[in-house]
Amino acid sequence: MARNYDIAELRRLDIAHHLPAQADWQEIENLGGSRIITHAEGCYIHDGDGNRILDGMAGLWCVNVGYGREELVEVAAEQMRELPFYNTFFKTATPPTVLLADKIASLTNNRLPHVFFNSSGSEANDTVFRMVRRYWELKGEPKRQIFISRWNAYHGSTVAGVSLGGMKAMHATPGLPIPGVEHVRQPYWFNEGRNMDEEAFGTLCAQAIEDRIIEVGPENVAAFIGEPIQGAGGVIIPPKNYWPQVEAICRKFGILLICDEVITGFGRTGKMWGHETVGVSPDIIPMAKGLSSGYLPISATAVSAEIVEVMKTGGDFVHGFTYSGHPVSAAVALRNIEIMEREGLAERTGSETGPYLAKALATLNDHELVGQTRSIGLLGAVEIVADKATGARFGGAEGTAGPMVRDLCIANGLMVRGIRDSIVMCPPLVITTEQIDDLVAIIRKALDEALPRLRAIG
Numbered sequence: 001m002a003r004n005y006d007i008a009e010l011r012r013l014d015i016a017h018h019l020p021a022q023a024d025w026q027e028i029e030n031l032g033g034s035r036i037i038t039h040a041e042g043c044y045i046h047d048g049d050g051n052r053i054l055d056g057m058a059g060l061w062c063v064n065v066g067y068g069r070e071e072l073v074e075v076a077a078e079q080m081r082e083l084p085f086y087n088t089f090f091k092t093a094t095p096p097t098v099l100l101a102d103k104i105a106s107l108t109n110n111r112l113p114h115v116f117f118n119s120s121g122s123e124a125n126d127t128v129f130r131m132v133r134r135y136w137e138l139k140g141e142p143k144r145q146i147f148i149s150r151w152n153a154y155h156g157s158t159v160a161g162v163s164l165g166g167m168k169a170m171h172a173t174p175g176l177p178i179p180g181v182e183h184v185r186q187p188y189w190f191n192e193g194r195n196m197d198e199e200a201f202g203t204l205c206a207q208a209i210e211d212r213i214i215e216v217g218p219e220n221v222a223a224f225i226g227e228p229i230q231g232a233g234g235v236i237i238p239p240k241n242y243w244p245q246v247e248a249i250c251r252k253f254g255i256l257l258i259c260d261e262v263i264t265g266f267g268r269t270g271k272m273w274g275h276e277t278v279g280v281s282p283d284i285i286p287m288a289k290g291l292s293s294g295y296l297p298i299s300a301t302a303v304s305a306e307i308v309e310v311m312k313t314g315g316d317f318v319h320g321f322t323y324s325g326h327p328v329s330a331a332v333a334l335r336n337i338e339i340m341e342r343e344g345l346a347e348r349t350g351s352e353t354g355p356y357l358a359k360a361l362a363t364l365n366d367h368e369l370v371g372q373t374r375s376i377g378l379l380g381a382v383e384i385v386a387d388k389a390t391g392a393r394f395g396g397a398e399g400t401a402g403p404m405v406r407d408l409c410i411a412n413g414l415m416v417r418g419i420r421d422s423i424v425m426c427p428p429l430v431i432t433t434e435q436i437d438d439l440v441a442i443i444r445k446a447l448d449e450a451l452p453r454l455r456a457i458g
Contacts, residue, residue, distance in 0.1 A: 003038070007048030010036050022157075040067035043428050043435055045415065056409075056416045056425040056439055061231055061263045062289035065339050066430040072295045072332050072339075079331040088117070088325040096330035103337060104287075104302055107272055112285060112302035117325040121262035122156025124286035124299040125225075128258055129160040130319050132222050132284070135256075135307050138314045144222040144255075148209055150186045154232035155225065155260055164225055167232075182216060184208040186230065187238035190372045190383055194391055202239030210249045223256035223283075224249075228274030231263035231426070234419040235381035237374050243278035256283045256307075262299070266290030267340055267429055269377035270350025277376065283307060293336045298329035345429040349377045356433050360440040369401070369447050369454065378431065381424045382443060386454070393421050394454045401454055408446035414439055 011033025019025060020034060028034055036048035043066055045055045058064060065072075079096060086094050101115040116131070118124050129147070136144035149155070151166035162170045163177035166186070171177050185192065185208045193201035213221050224246065230236035250257040259282040264274025268290060271277050275285065284307070288299035311317060323329070340346065354377040361373035361380055371385035384401035386394045394400040399420050406418030416423045427439065 005036070005038060005048060007036050010048065042066050042068060043431050052413065053410065054414045054427075054435060054439060054442070056414050056427050058426050058428045059294045060289070061268075061426045062294035064266055064268070064290040064345065064429045065293045065336060065343075066428040069293070069295070069336075069339065072293070072335055075335045076296065076328050076332050079328045083327050086327060087322060089320065093325065094327040094330070096327045096334060097325035100300075100330040100334050103334060104300055107337075108285070108302055111281065111304070112283075113305055114303045114308045116301045116303065116320075117330070118299045118301070118321055119297040119323045119326070119329075120156070121260075121286060121288035121299050122158045122161040123321060124262065124288055124301045125155045125164055125260065126158045126160045127301045127319065128223075128225065128284055128286050129164065131301070131303065131307070131311070131317070132256055132258075134314065134317065135310050136222050138310050141219070143220050145180045146216055146221045147181045148212055148221060148224045148255075149181055149183050150226055150230075151183045152186045152188070152233040152236070153183075153225075153227060153230060153260075155227075156262075182212050184212050186233065186236060187242045188230075188234070188236045189239060190374075190391065198239040199241045202242035203245060205238070206242055206245035206249060209246060210252075213249070213253050213255070218253040218255070221253065221255050223258050225258040225260060227260045227262075228264045228278045228280075229269065229376060229379055231379070231424075232419070234422050235374065235379050235424045235426075237376050237379075238278070240278075243275075243280050247280040258282055258284045258286070261285045261287045262289055263379075263426070266337070267346030267349050267377075268379060268426070270346065270354045271377075272346050291336070292329060292333040295336065296326075296329040296332045297323070298326065298333050340429070343430075349429050353429070353431060353433065353436065354378055357436050360436050363440065364444060364447070367444065367447050369405075369451060378429060379424075379426050381419075381422050382447075383422045384447075384450075384454075385421070386458075395457050400457060401450065404453065405443075405446050405450050408449050409442055412442045412445050414442040414446075416443070 014033040015029050037045050038048050039046050045053050104115050105113045116127050133145055149164050153166040155161045155164040163181045166183045185205055187205040189198050189201050259275040261274055265287040269277040275282050283304045286301045292298050358375045361375055364370050364373050369384050371383040371391050373382050386392045401421040402418030405423050406416055409416045416425050
């Protein structure tokens with residue numbers, strides 16, 4: 001049952017004291033404060049104004065098992081009573097942390113048998129940054145410091161994460177990105193390669209990585225990092241030939257391959273890992289979000305045996321956080337994985353709900369505003385265009401249509417995210433086909449309502 005909150009007072013306090021993440025604080029003040037989310041169950045969230053909203057974003061790409069899982073609450077309480085916290089700094093570990101490391105290793109078929117814990121995906125990629133540079137130093141190749149990444153990639157909000165990512169708006173902070181990260185084009189066929197065959201475009205984008213490696217000198221390159229599917233970039237699904245070529249390039253030049261599984265891990269693409277879906281075998285995978293379904297903050301970085309053997313030659317790896325391997329978070333993550341396996345959520349996504357979402361989204365392709373629908377597993381996007389033939393955007397620039405259609409979706413009872421001129425979705429893995437029908441029906445209604453407004457913009 002929801003508590004009897006004073007929503008008006010919470011909004012006042014929100015404006016007075018709370019600084020929300022990645023937000024225009026003045027805009028929120030002008031709106032009279034944030035939308036106050038009070039409770040949730042299954043695939044629905046509820047706000048303080050009495051609205052029930054289908055959560056098409058699984059929180060923030062993370063609530064894979066849905067809301068209201070009492071057994072996750074119970075396992076957290078049980079662990080808190082036994083041991084609410086201890087660190088991993090003093091040659092110590094806790095049972096849930098060790099057991100979770102073993103479980104994650106097994107989910108990689110022990111190809112990546114070692115696991116370092118943190119509290120967020122950003123911290124996991126911070127760990128990647130420092131571990132990779134330390135690895136090459138210990139191997140006697142200290143010049144290998146450069147990471148190759150992609151424009152419009154998202155790898156977190158720490159200084160290292162923002163730099164590894166390719167979000168130009170985030171790079172606008174003075175001093176960012178830090179040196180040692182090179183960005184190349186992204187495999188965004190709809191926006192950047194529509195005049196080409198998809199496979200030819202995939203080859204072109206992979207070649208951009210090799211070209212940059214050669215340009216900066218292979219002896220200076222440490223790793224390539226990429227999300228199997230770019231999530232915050234707009235659910236960008238690369239051509240099928242792209243990732244195998246990327247892996248071949250990494251092996252050719254002896255650089256590490258890092259697949260950022262913060263969003264794509266834990267069943268989101270229809271397999272346990274996104275890198276399985278795109279057909280590659282990385283050396284390191286950072287993960288978060290679906291690891292605990294967002295019930296408690298936790299992330300992990302899974303690492304190959306070869307890298308760890310080299311790291312062992314260097315004494316202390318002077319990196320880590322107070323909450324690295326937090327026992328309560330680890331206990332919840334273990335039970336969350338157990339739920340996913342017990343209910344076959346990854347398999348269901350791959351065989352039932354993922355294909356159903358793809359077919360349901362495809363019914364929107366007849367809409368005057370829709371340039372493309374795309375999805376893989378339970379990740380999807382709808383591109384909004386002024387001209388279906390050319391892909392031209394409204395207002396002569398990107399970023400007009402996505403936020404408008406997003407707001408109309410929310411007003412009609414569906415939470416989605418607006419990214420430039422698209423809306424993206426990432427519902428809980430427990431979503432039903434009937435709820436997918438509702439999701440798509442609300443998107444169509446929002447598009448219909450947006451049409452005259454966008455045509456007025458031109």
